[in-house]
Amino acid sequence: MKKLIKYFLTFSFIFGAVFANETVNLYIGSNYIADSTVNRFEKTYKCTLNQNFFNDNEEMLAKIAAGANGYSVIVATSYAVEELAHMGKIKPLDKTKLPNLKYIDKQFLNTPYDPGNKYSVPYAYTPVFLAYNKDKMAELGITPDSWAVIFDPKYLVKLKGHVTVFDSARNVLAAALLYLGKDPNTTNWDDLKKAREVIDRASPYWARFDSDSYYRGILRGDVWIAMSYSIDIFKTIQDAKASGSKIKIEAMMQKEGNMYELDNMVIPVFNNNDKLAYDFMNTALDPQSAYELSSMTGSSVPNPDAIAKLDKNVTGIDWIYPKNMKKMYVFKAYDPKTRIMVNEMWTEIKMSGNCGIF
Amino acid sequence: MAQANNAGKEKWVLSLPPVIYLIGLFLIPTVLMVFIAFREPGDYGGVAPLITHNNGSSSLNLTLDGFRYAFSSSFIWKLFLRSMFFSILTTLCCLLIGYPLALLIAKSAKKYRDLLLLLVIIPFWSNFLIRVYAWMILLGPNSAISNVVNSIRHLLGLEPLDLLFSSAAVVICLVYINLPFMILPLYANLEKHDYALIEASRDLGAGKARSFWQVTVPLSMPGILAGCGLVFIPCIGMFVIPELVGNNCSMMIGNLIKQQFLQTMNWPLGSVTSIVMTLLVLSISLFVGFLASHSGGLKYARK
Known part of the structure; x- marks a missing residue:
């Protein structure tokens, strides 16, 4: 099913690219952003958000390594961020353009795979x-x-x-x-x-x-x-x-x-509209977007303000919001x-x- | 003279598109594949640089490691054998199902033939993947097929069986997807048979069965060979069907090749495996061609 949706979206991506003025091409796993977030982002910044899906990080890395381009923001898992950085495929981030980084729980920053969050900001896990x-x-x-x-x-x-x-x-x-x-x-x-x-x-x-x-x-x-x-x-x-x-x-x-697979937003080197990419990242870091993502998909978000808004039936589940983060490990490359x-x-x-x- | 020259030119112009197609999409990729097979794998897919400079001395990075690995690891040969087995089984099933059907269509009244042929072609109208997904529902644990199979097994005192995610499911889907490629060349051949030959054999005292085996089958040898080739060759490189409906005991060589490029990012080993597969298919085709040119039926059919 995922594959079918992927083909369909590739099509809509091609047509979308022809008609829209400004577009953000997101490369992300399927069903990983709430529709309401997409709509809000498109309205606020008067642009089009295209989603391109990958099945797993290896597939994404193989495609990027082989020269796939045209993406504005990639949502990649921990070790994949490290590999993208090694390959020289992602840009260092300008934190002054990411005011909404303040919403992120400190324990998800400064990760072993990207010390100081040079290239990546956490999305969800x-x-x-x-x-x-x-x-x-x-x-x-x-x-x-x-x-x-x-x-x-x-x-x-x-x-x-x-x-x-x-x-x-x-x-x-x-x-x-x-x-x-x-x-x-x-x-x-x-x-x-x-x-x-x-x-x-x-x-x-x-x-x-x-x-x-x-x-x-x-x-x-x-x-x-x-x-x-x-x-x-x-x-x-x-x-x-x-x-x-x-x-x-x-x-x-x-x-x-x-x-736990901690997914992060990164900007590839071939992206040529950084302003819009940062706008997207700020939107995704916003507690409202994190709240929408977590309540729609059951993703865990590193965003305390969003967690505070969530239903206790979700935040109380140990396998979504683990009580003991000390026993949770991320992948290093x-x-x-x-x-x-x-x-x-x-x-x-x-x-x-x-x-x-x- | 001028006319002959013109005909030569025409031939050349007409054959240009297929020649370009073959050069661009077959020859160049094949040559690339051979080159990549001897290179070192790159860190992130691709290949390592051909020449590395290290403290003033340069070294050439060519290796036989890919071939060594491929020939020394038993699991690659296991996958080859399994792919061969699945493909041969699929080809035989397609022949057994396709031949009677093609014969039936060829023998039916002219006005029904197009309709019957259309029914064979209709599945092509929907995407290949969708048809495989449909089989996932048909073979699922709560499907009618599963229920029938398992109630028979239950009567025989056997354990229930999962149809989906099994080698059986892989072969069923391979047969289903490839069946039209067997029926169409067979039909094209059978439809042209001169019924007078059958009548002659009947007049000479042959029964229905004998005239079928000694007249119809030998005459249809070209159709059988074309159909078998069209089914066998795509089958052996298949990776989508084992991935969707197979388990880890029904992976084929195509899955390994895909794995090398998309997951392992070891292009040289992927190329080596592809080369071995290409050579294998080529030698089988040559062998079948050799058999065909020495079989009696084909000679008659050609005359």
């Missing part, structure tokens, strides 16, 4: 955790409060064929490393090998690598436990209620710690050599599986 079918877990007597549930064969024998993990080297490796009690951003090859052993031992029990449609599997009932994004689960729980589904979906954080080796390893894990030829 998405915790990664285990979501599950409540009744199934109760029936099997499993409490998914540890990553062991998806890595330890002791639990997996009961769950065979009903577990999904992301199709993402970084996320699955980080979960395995957390399970082993290691640094999720390690580049120590011994640790990474141990993580691979854990994954190879567990993967025959997994149904598939899925970051796009696992939540539909949970809703259908064939996926009992899944590595999940907060925004997907937020929406799926709403959908389950709306459709009167009997399946009760719950989620929880893992005691070893969780990753790998050096190019480690990245290629890890990705090669991931391809082997994913494509060879433990499933013979057919």
